[in-house]
Amino acid sequence: MSGAALPKDSRLPGEHFEVRQTATSNDYHPDRSKSLPLSPARQALLDDILALYSCQPTRRRVERYTRDCVYDDQFVYANDRYKMAGQWFALPKLFARSVNEGYEVVRNDRELIRFKNEQTWTFPGNLKSTTINAIVSLSLDPDTAESDFPQVKYHKDQANEKDYSHSGPGFAFKKWQADKVAGMMDSEDVEAFKDDSRDDYHEPVRKHESGTADASLKQL
Template sequence: MPDLDDPKPYEIRPDPQAQTSNPDPSHNAPTNVDYEPHPASSLPISPEHQHIVDSIICLYSGSASESDMRVYASQAIYDDPWSYCDTRYKIAGQWYGIPMLMAKSQTLKTEVVDDRPDRIVFKLQQEYTPKVVKFSKSVNSLIALSLDGKGRVKYHKDMCDKDYSHEGLGKIMETLNGDHLTNITRPPDSL
């Protein structure tokens, strides 16, 4: 069991091809994955895991609420193509930014593809409508949530089209975004 205070060992790297490949190759991206959710194929999950998924979906949809943020451990990691955050407070900086930037952010559909006591992996289709330009764009992602022994999210990985590396200029930009966005979005200090 990993050290509860160190989130890095909690990173899971799901095999996108194994978890998302569509039997009909015409539905797969060039990387042989299909990140589009198919709700009818979703695995059943426990009420505790459903609460976590519901809270994460609310955050993607712009809730920016403290209660939804509490599904994260205080020393959790959020890892996506644009940011790398290593505390719940920094993660809140990302979620509190959605209502600032988006006129609307709506979850269209989800599909749970893996559910175990220590993880939840699901596909998410999210539609974003920026405030500045009023057009909507749907984005399909594979979300991997690693849970600690207390049932809190310790590592949140969002792969919107691939698993991103933690190297080079991209990693520097992700870390800078994660470290400094809270200065703009101002989440509650209680997080």
């Protein structure tokens, strides 16, 4: 695995902390016996992230992200904590339940935690369930990376070997969806993060060639 040249300046917005991923295998199935050990503080962070995936959002768990964070998956691009809160608190409304089937930490650097994740999602009415295996990268805030409460600058959830494009109609839809959900939620928990909205001041998304870190997923 090549080193990820993540920024050291915590003042930079979350967009600057993206790690570009290229898989050398499509095996995203986690093997817990091979999982790298984490410090208690980092294990607590991972436990909170997995609880969010499992439809158990709390304000404290959303606070695991910096206010200028980015969440990036195949459906959503949320570029502040208010929009991210909308996504996490919407999950229990969209799914009957979500169960973590296992994870494997494959990288534990000062400012990057990467893990394979297996999650089973059950739709309302228990009519159908689907299990998704993904590789998740958490780029950590440099100022809190070694603290008792590390926070995430950029959360990338990638369900196949092809990394995401940040241009074109597909990306525009992902961003539009994230922009709208938080405002549509009738939730005091989401509104608690309203001041974290960056609609008026966040930087435009940068092209990939302008400094995002590259990291080949050789552990897969």
